[in-house]
Amino acid sequence: MQLGLESNEAAIEQFMASHTLQENEKLENASFWSPSQSAFIKECLASDSDWAEVVDQLNVQLRQ
Template identity: 55%
Template sequence: MEPTHHPFHHLFEQLGLDASNEAIKDFIATHQLPANVELIEAPFWSEAQANFLEEGLQEDSDWAEVIDQLNTSLR
């Protein structure tokens, strides 16, 4: 079975965020993280959002690649 590829905007939808191109650009521009803050520890996530991100990375789920992309984008 081939892994599922999730587009970047689907991650925003999964997190309950506005997934329009403009909203994604605005979110990234206004939520930059210092290098010493882990993505899942960012203060702007709800508990449910942080849990989803953490589980996706820990389980190396089909979301892991796009979560890594989000992490890079917020640096």
């Protein structure tokens, strides 16, 4: 995965269960990202890259 996280199902489920975003918190500003992860998310959204849709999905999932 581009964020440097494991991409197997168990790792994804564990990450999603242990990380959430506050109502008004921007995904790229979440405290659990490293500076490079945050920069990658910002770049994806700003450039509407191929990863932008995945980043949008991540944003939604971290708010559930």
